[in-house]
Amino acid sequence: MNGHLLAAGITAAVVAAVHLAAGHVDPVRxxxxxxxxxxxxxxxxxxxHLVSADLVLAAAALLYLALVQPPGTPLAGLLLAVHFAAYTAVFLAVTSTFDGAWRLLRLPQWLLLLPVAVLAWIGST
Incomplete structure (x- = not known):
């Protein structure tokens, strides 16, 4: 078992759950x-909804990689790390356009996405 990928998968599952619950209430309605x-x-x-599916599938993939460790796990883990790093970068870029000292917290999603990217990267090395 790969502990870092497992932590990334669990964290990604929490991110997906937060997206489904909070995202439906705040931006979707x-x-x-x-x-x-x-x-x-x-x-x-x-x-x-596409992002919802993407987050759920990415979490499932990370959990599978962590528990089964099939051939290609390092590459797949690295690709998922880059995937979550890209999500993080997009949110940081968009939230940086807000004014004020607390602008990076106006869209705090990057704070949930960054740990998945880091854990997946560590787990894939």
Missing amino acids: PLLASTLPQVPKRTLHAVW
């Missing part, structure tokens, strides 16, 4: 209640 035209509104709603 206001989006669906907005006056945006239907096509962009439904496209953004679909993207939210």
Whole structure:
């Protein structure tokens, strides 16, 4: 068993759960209640569901890699680390556009995504 990949998988599962619970309440409900035209509104709603599926599948993959350690585990773990690092970078880039000293906490999702990237990277080396 690979402890770092297991920790990454568990953390990723928590991230997915937070996304599903909090994400539905905070961004999705206001989006669906907005006056945006239907096509962009439904496209953004679909993207939210795509991210949900992506987070769940990535968590499952990390848990599988940790517990089974099939051939190619280091490469797959590294790719998942890069995947979560990319998510982290996107949130940091977007949240850095806010004004104020606490701008990095306006969209704190990167604080949940970064540990998955680090743990997966350590587990894949």
